[in-house]
Amino acid sequence: MTEISGETRFLHAVEMGLGVWQWGDRLVWQYGHGYGEEEARKAFQVSLTEGIRFVDTAEVYGSGLSERMLGKFIKETDQPILVATKYFPFPWRFTRGSLMRALKNSLERIGIESVDLYQIHWPSVTMSTDLLMDGLAEGVKSGLTRTVGVSNFGQTRMLAAYSALARHNIPLASNQVHYSLLSRGAEEKGILRRCKELGIRMIAYSPLEQGLLTGKYSVGSPPSGTRGGHYARMLPKIQPLIKLMTEIGQDHGGKTNSQVALNWIICKGALPIPGAKNEAQAQQNSGALGWKLTDDEVAKLDEVSNMVMK
Ligand SMILES: NC(=O)c1ccc[n+]([C@@H]2O[C@H](COP(=O)([O-])OP(=O)(O)OC[C@H]3O[C@@H](n4cnc5c(N)ncnc54)[C@H](OP(=O)(O)O)[C@@H]3O)[C@@H](O)[C@H]2O)c1
Numbered sequence: 554m555t556e557i558s559g560e561t562r563f564l565h566a567v568e569m570g571l572g573v574w575q576w577g578d579r580l581v582w583q584y585g586h587g588y589g590e591e592e593a594r595k596a597f598q599v600s601l602t603e604g605i606r607f608v609d610t611a612e613v614y615g616s617g618l619s620e621r622m623l624g625k626f627i628k629e630t631d632q633p634i635l636v637a638t639k640y641f642p643f644p645w646r647f648t649r650g651s652l653m654r655a656l657k658n659s660l661e662r663i664g665i666e667s668v669d670l671y672q673i674h675w676p677s678v679t680m681s682t683d684l685l686m687d688g689l690a691e692g693v694k695s696g697l698t699r700t701v702g703v704s705n706f707g708q709t710r711m712l713a714a715y716s717a718l719a720r721h722n723i724p725l726a727s728n729q730v731h732y733s734l735l736s737r738g739a740e741e742k743g744i745l746r747r748c749k750e751l752g753i754r755m756i757a758y759s760p761l762e763q764g765l766l767t768g769k770y771s772v773g774s775p776p777s778g779t780r781g782g783h784y785a786r787m788l789p790k791i792q793p794l795i796k797l798m799t800e801i802g803q804d805h806g807g808k809t810n811s812q813v814a815l816n817w818i819i820c821k822g823a824l825p826i827p828g829a830k831n832e833a834q835a836q837q838n839s840g841a842l843g844w845k846l847t848d849d850e851v852a853k854l855d856e857v858s859n860m861v862m863k
Contacts, residue, residue: 577615652688
């Protein structure tokens, strides 16, 4: 595995990325209301200016629009971009060939010859982990993806994926899971620890808990759309955590809540990929880089996040 792994450990050098589910998604993010392609372009451009090079999309985001927009924006820059996308395991996809077809379609939408990371978006109900990993291995061997990963895999399934890929002499590069100060399952269930042991990069999605950790939402002012219902029970409990984040941010020269939330994830050894709808959000999130919370601050945030999630 050594020859391949040197080339494929690049994710461990990436501190933070940009998530682009927002680009084209109307159901959760209400694309077209208050932001559109121009705002997405500026979010992308400011992220590049701030040194963020890793972009996470998926074939299902905006039914392919997210990948298409990313492709368009990539062509407008001469900066190198690290592209991650995902295979969605629709139940009608049950052969190894379906994975290669989906990968080729993603590459066509993005307009590039290979991606840096190809991930299985969710475990499949119709394809075994072995079969999925055979498909990913074919992607690597054919040169269409540099590395491969999984997403939303629990520890048992992740270990099965790791072993199945090892039989092809290919490392499992990443597991992308929900992880934030308000969603600590990956830590509690030992996934983060096991990822570190095995050299698998844990990528943290919804690192701002879909906007809740910015502190801008409250019971009286909930997020719009499906998020309102989804977070109705959590919103009344989070104020002590928001207050602590604000205090800690002030002690670091006025860091915002989102910067504290993202920095906490970096301190835990995971790679956050915050989504941003516009330039201002992306600019602010990039300010999570270049400084570090102290161990005491991380411990205090752990304590209060545990308390509010009880
Ligand atoms: N693998 C998976 O199953 C999976 C699942 C979910 C997400 N993801 C990936 O992870 C990425 C990030 O997760 P996410 O998009 O669910 O949630 P998130 O990053 O926790 O939250 C993003 C949202 O928070 C708000 N926001 C972001 N930065 C802000 C700032 N500085 N100030 C104020 N508001 C801000 C924006 O929405 P509002 O302005 O509307 O509040 C933005 O759309 C996605 O884009 C996607 O690439 C993967």
